[in-house]
Amino acid sequence: MPTPGEILNLFPFFDETGLGSFIGSVTKIPAGACAFMEGDYSIHVAFIAKGALRVVKTGESGREIVLYKVLPGESCILQLSSVLSGVGYPATAIVEHDVEAIMVPVERFKQSINESQFLRNFVYGSFTKRIAWMMSLIEEVAFKRMDVRLIELLLSRTSPEQPELNMTHERIALELGTAREVISRLLKNLEHDALVELARGKVTIINRNGLDAILPDR
Amino acid sequence: MPTPGEILNLFPFFDETGLGSFIGSVTKIPAGACAFMEGDYSIHVAFIAKGALRVVKTGESGREIVLYKVLPGESCILQLSSVLSGVGYPATAIVEHDVEAIMVPVERFKQSINESQFLRNFVYGSFTKRIAWMMSLIEEVAFKRMDVRLIELLLSRTSPEQPELNMTHERIALELGTAREVISRLLKNLEHDALVELARGKVTIINRNGLDAILPDR
DNA sequence: CAGGAAAAGTGACTTTGTCACTGACTCTGA
DNA sequence: TCAGAGTCAGTGACAAAGTCACTTTTCCTG
Known part of the structure; x- marks a missing residue:
C-alpha cells in the first residue's frame, strides 16, 4: 500500500487541486483483470500508484497489439480523452501487474481540471507523451x-x-x-x-x- | 479569403477568448509547401480556415505514411501537443490544398487556454479525435x-x-x-x-x- | 518532334502472415 | 504415479506483401 507521501511524489499536483482527500482511498485490481473494455464509459479517472496496465487493441481476426503501458505516476490518456469528451473508451486495458490506483470521480476530475493549471499540465503532458509514442508505434508497425x-x-x-x-x-x-x-x-x-x-x-x-x-x- | 463570420462558424470560441483580434490576420500557405518539419518548434498555433494539411511520418527507408489530415475548423494536435509541453514537433506536415490559417502566437495561446474553458474543450476534443483516429490507423496497419x-x-x-x-x-x-x-x-x-x-x-x-x-x- | 521526366509495369526473390497440423512439456487429481 | 488435459512450441505449405533492379509507356516542353 503506497503511503500518501509516495503518492504525492508520483502526482505532485494532488494537494493543490483539492483532490488530496482521495489519496487515502486506494483501489486495488489484481493482475489479469480487465480494467476497461472497448466501448466502456468511465465514471472515474484512475491515477496509477503501483503496478501496470497494458492497453491493447484487438483486430477482428483476434490478433492483438499492445498500444502502450501505464505505469505508476501515470494515467491512461484513453481514459482522460474518453472522460473529457464523453466518448466510449476506444481499446481494452488489462492489468499486467497488480494495480493500486486512486480513483477520482469524473465530475470531481472535471471540476479540478478547470481550476488547476497543474492538473492541466499533467494532462497535456500525458497526451503529448502518448501521442509521440503512438506515432513511433505506427512507424514501427508500418516500416x-x-x-x-x-x-x-x-x-x-x-x-x-x-x-x-x-x-x-x-x-x-x-x-x-x-x-x-x-x-x-x-x-x-x-x-x-x-x-x-x-x-x-x-x-x-x-x-x-x-x-x-x-x-x-x- | 474567409470572412470573420465564417471563421467564427468554424471556431466559435474565438470571440470569448480574447483571440478575436487575430481573426483579421490570415496567413496563406501554398499547396506543396512544408508547414512543419519533424523536430521543429512552433511559435504559433495554427487554426485552419481553408485548405488542408497532410501530416506524414517518414521511415528511414524513405517510405511514408499519412497519419491524418487537418481540415478547416481543425487544428493540428501535434502542434498543440508540441506547444503545450515544449517538445519538438514529431512529424512532418505538408500543405495539400492551399491553406489559409489564423496564427496565434504561442504565449497568447497559452494564456487563453488558461482562461477559456471553451478553448480547452476544443483542445480536448482535438486530442480525442486524433487519438481515436491514430488507434484505428494502428489497427489498420497492423491487421x-x-x-x-x-x-x-x-x-x-x-x-x-x-x-x-x-x-x-x-x-x-x-x-x-x-x-x-x-x-x-x-x-x-x-x-x-x-x-x-x-x-x-x-x-x-x-x-x-x-x-x-x-x-x-x- | 526529340529528349527527358514522371508514371507504371515486370520478374525474381525475401519476409511476413495463415492454416492445419504434430509433438513436447507440465500440472493435477484419481 | 501416471493419465489425460492444457499449454507451449515446431513444421511445412502456401498466400500476401515488400524489395530490387530493371524496362516500358506517357506526357510534356523547349
Whole structure:
C-alpha cells in the first residue's frame, strides 16, 4: 500500500487541486483483470500508484497489439480523452501487474481540471507523451522488419545481469502485433546463430552484442 | 479569403477568448509547401480556415505514411501537443490544398487556454479525435490486408457521381504506407476483374458494388 | 518532334502472415 | 504415479506483401 507521501511524489499536483482527500482511498485490481473494455464509459479517472496496465487493441481476426503501458505516476490518456469528451473508451486495458490506483470521480476530475493549471499540465503532458509514442508505434508497425522489432524487445526487456526473459512466444507475438509462428521462426533463427537460448516460456540472451549488431546502424 | 463570420462558424470560441483580434490576420500557405518539419518548434498555433494539411511520418527507408489530415475548423494536435509541453514537433506536415490559417502566437495561446474553458474543450476534443483516429490507423496497419485498405481508399475518395480518382500509384502508396509496386499490382488485379479502369495518374471505379463485395462482411 | 521526366509495369526473390497440423512439456487429481 | 488435459512450441505449405533492379509507356516542353 503506497503511503500518501509516495503518492504525492508520483502526482505532485494532488494537494493543490483539492483532490488530496482521495489519496487515502486506494483501489486495488489484481493482475489479469480487465480494467476497461472497448466501448466502456468511465465514471472515474484512475491515477496509477503501483503496478501496470497494458492497453491493447484487438483486430477482428483476434490478433492483438499492445498500444502502450501505464505505469505508476501515470494515467491512461484513453481514459482522460474518453472522460473529457464523453466518448466510449476506444481499446481494452488489462492489468499486467497488480494495480493500486486512486480513483477520482469524473465530475470531481472535471471540476479540478478547470481550476488547476497543474492538473492541466499533467494532462497535456500525458497526451503529448502518448501521442509521440503512438506515432513511433505506427512507424514501427508500418516500416520496421519483424526481426528488428523482436530484437529490440528482447534487448529492452533484459540486461547483461538479467538475460532471461520469461515470456511465451504467444505473449511476445501479442506485444508486437504479429502471429506466434512468426516469433517462433525468428527466435529459432536467433537460436541457430547462438544468440539466444530457448526454453518453454523463456528466452535467454547469450550474445547481446551479436543481437545488437543485427539492428540497423544508428 | 474567409470572412470573420465564417471563421467564427468554424471556431466559435474565438470571440470569448480574447483571440478575436487575430481573426483579421490570415496567413496563406501554398499547396506543396512544408508547414512543419519533424523536430521543429512552433511559435504559433495554427487554426485552419481553408485548405488542408497532410501530416506524414517518414521511415528511414524513405517510405511514408499519412497519419491524418487537418481540415478547416481543425487544428493540428501535434502542434498543440508540441506547444503545450515544449517538445519538438514529431512529424512532418505538408500543405495539400492551399491553406489559409489564423496564427496565434504561442504565449497568447497559452494564456487563453488558461482562461477559456471553451478553448480547452476544443483542445480536448482535438486530442480525442486524433487519438481515436491514430488507434484505428494502428489497427489498420497492423491487421488489415493491403487490398482491403486500398479498396476502402478508392471507395471513400470517389462516389457514384464522381468515380474518378486522380492520384498516381505512388501517391496512393504513400497514403497507405506501402510501396508503389504493391499498389500497381493490386490495381492491376482489380482492373483484370473489371472493377476499375486505369490511366496515367487516374483510377476510375467502374463497379462500386463489386469492390464493396470484396470487403469483409460488416 | 526529340529528349527527358514522371508514371507504371515486370520478374525474381525475401519476409511476413495463415492454416492445419504434430509433438513436447507440465500440472493435477484419481 | 501416471493419465489425460492444457499449454507451449515446431513444421511445412502456401498466400500476401515488400524489395530490387530493371524496362516500358506517357506526357510534356523547349
